[in-house]
Amino acid sequence: MNFKKFRSTILFLSLIAGAVAFQSCESDDEKEVNFESGVLIVNEGKFQAGTGTVDFYNPNTGESVLNIFKNDEGFAGDVLQSITFYNDRAFLVLNGDNKIEVANSKDFKSITAYSAPILDKPRYVQIVGEKAYVSVWGPYSETWSLDNSVVLVLNANTMAPLDTIYTYDGTENLLYDGKYLFASNNKFGNSSIVLVIDPTDNSVKHELELSAGPEGLVIDKNNKLWVITTGTYGATSGKLFRVNATTFEIEEEITIEGQPSGDLATNAAKDEILYRVGKNIYKIAIGATSAPAEAFINASDVTKPYALNVDPKTGDIYVGDANDNASPGEVFIYKADGTFKTSFVSGISPGQFIFR
């Protein structure tokens, strides 16, 4: 064996390695698309895989664009819980990455990202004026429960922390009705409280005690607050509450057969409330005193319902299908009359729909 052979062998090996390494560095062209008008699908992604994505759907053309926001890894991040808009910005709340990605709301190009030790398992953002209120679960306790949840108040322009509001734990949805900020505390069904926060001084104005597991919040056309409660683990029923949003008086308490999900939506006219039990979607008039016996839609083609919302322009009902939470999901659209309209493939575990 002479040195030449030595050298050529090394060279040969290096060449193969180089060629293979080079192969994986391709860049993909991105089309300029405007996402200002249409439907955004917020996909959690596979748990711990960082594959949470945002999809855009144009209901006029029926076209969808997958994965419109890309971080260094090509996705939005781990467990994309929700998106909230503020002026020309979109706040992408990443529950798994403990981060809020801030994107341009038109083209979804990344602007900045916010993370801080206190931002531990963030859920939802609600904008009030120039402030962003963020519900945060906080760290798990020794028993995998939550005992340190907060609503974090940030300057929505600079993301600078302004205040921290301590809540009953497991703070989930946030809703601002123009006067008060309502915060539901689900805590896996172990809290019954919706906090009423006065955003002028961030004080807790009232503790609204409902039944176990408050989650989804909506406002109807009469400016009444509706809250759905999911019950504790293994519960066989939940409840719907209609609450006076200024006096905080419970006006109606409706028992739901079967354990509902936390999803809650209004129809386009805001005179009907939609909720879900398993694959059954129910519709209830805002003046009703009891739950309907019959489902409005039986979404039997949906494998694993994961999200529910209504397009306020068309009244179309959107249902997210998470399949096995580890492969692309699907979006099922039903017309306002409950008949099936269309379906299309989304990212993994579609968990929220936003209509713009």
Next chain:
Amino acid sequence: MRLGILFALFIINSALCCAQQRDSIVLSQVTVYGIPEDRFLVGSSYQSLDSTIQQNRASQHLGEILSIDFPIYFRNYGNGMSSGINLRGTSPAHTAVLWNGLNINSFSLGQADFSILPVTATDEVSVHSGGGSARFGSGAIGGTVLLNSTFDDDPVLDLTLESGSFGKYFSSIQGAWQRKKWSFISRAYHQQCDNDFRKLSNGERQQHAAYQQGGFLQDIRFQIDNAKQIEWHYWYHKSDREIQQNSTGVNASDEQQDENHRLSMQYKSNGRYGSLQASLGYVHDDLVFNGEHGVVERFSGDIRYQRELPYDVFMEVGTSLTRVVGKLDAYEDNITEDRYDVYASFLKDFSDRLSISINLRQPAVKGFDAPFLPYVGASYRVIDKTRMQLSLLANASRNYRIPTLNDRYWPRVGNVNLLPEKSNAAEFGFKWQRNFLSFQQTAFAQVVDQLVKWRPRQVQGGREEWYPENVMQVEIKGLESRIAWSQKMGSSKISVMGNYQFVKSITSKAPLDNAYVIGKQLMYTPKHIAGLNVQLTYKKYFLTQSLQYNSRRATDTADTEMYALDPFAVHNISVGGAFDLGRHVLGVTFSVLNVHNQEYTLYERRALPGRHYNFQLNYKLNHKAE
């Protein structure tokens, strides 16, 4: 025509020609008989790990090493973190790991964590690829990794020190001595690593990934007389690690400790009427995750008898009992169950050319009727000349895996009546050898049925509950090639080893609501795996290079392109030398790993280091020349 007949007869070779030479292990004055494991697996691919790789990479774990010498993919959850094997397109629970004959897979999880199997803790590592349940029992579907201790008393003393990038320190010491009828081999090892490498994705340092592990092994053999001996093997291993923070740097706090005691005792006796081997085994595994313990103990007894029957048929019959005791914090009660096996193996060499073996096993396990597990293999040497040999190999087998303790006993949803996963497997191939060049080609196919999958179901009130069910089926088809060539020229030698595997591992049955996974490649299962190793030696110096390639791997169950991990190739180089002075040998090895700074992961978001270095110093004291 002749070929056709041979195939029909299920013929094949002896790629095992080297194994035949080991039929009897000759010790100084005594002879202990026994047909080696691989001889009963005629027509299979059975290969030992290259010993130079083992020596040069003493501080690494088997999940890092086996992929150098074999077309095997490991899903490592980071550097030094948990490591699961994908052998021949199967999932990690479909490979059985045997240490001195004792199955050491985790009974609660099903799979073996290769990151707590350090290379330094074992003398001989062999891989049997393909179905082997008839020989190795539950879990031997994709294959079996066999770790065996030998009683080699040379060197007398072996000391290794290593230092590597990101605060890695490794040391091991091994001593061997024999006195009259006693042989002892003791060894201890320890390693620690800060593991704060710079991530290639963003240049930041990896946080929360430090680990350390250590262990102790003791092998003792007592030679009662010329025909009887007792062996003890004991292995204690402890590891403590921070679970590697994911690539985006979310605050991580998970920690895992593993503690394993493994004891194997064997009594071997030869007589005029055959040989007897009685074994007792004990394994105590404790996996502690964030303070939550999962203890599983197993006690096993095995007795087997080998003898030659008329017509030159070798026979082995045996029976074994395993008692499994699960003491897991997650379970409501401790669980105990007994598993029995009876088995028989037959081997016949019909001529110098034709060998056939038949292995049969019938297990008995609580909760289901265990399948009968046959293995039939054959080899036929078509060309048998001094300079060139060509052998044909084939085998067919039925294999199974008992569902894990979690599948069987998880509170509320576990189901002891779950059926075992079972597979029908077949392969055929050839091995061609001419002088110093050999080429082996195998085609394999396997259908794994009744696969357990955890699925959600709606329980009363619409809530979702996850439970295990036998619902999936996977069809595996593949090709495996191995080429080896070596050439000596004066005081230099070059040896080249290449391997390649193509595998389609496709979900063929799934429940209706999971139908979108049908026809899709399994997650973390590359279709193409290739490896190339080149070793050059010149007098006392050596240069070895290895190159490993893996094609894209799906991370979602529907094999979606956008979520897949990119293909990668990693190139490693080691240089060194061994300098001897009488009985003293000093070895020095310097390694550059991931030479080309390839950014890659084996599991999504678990970064692996770019170019890094390792320095090894090895001292051996050899036996006095006789």
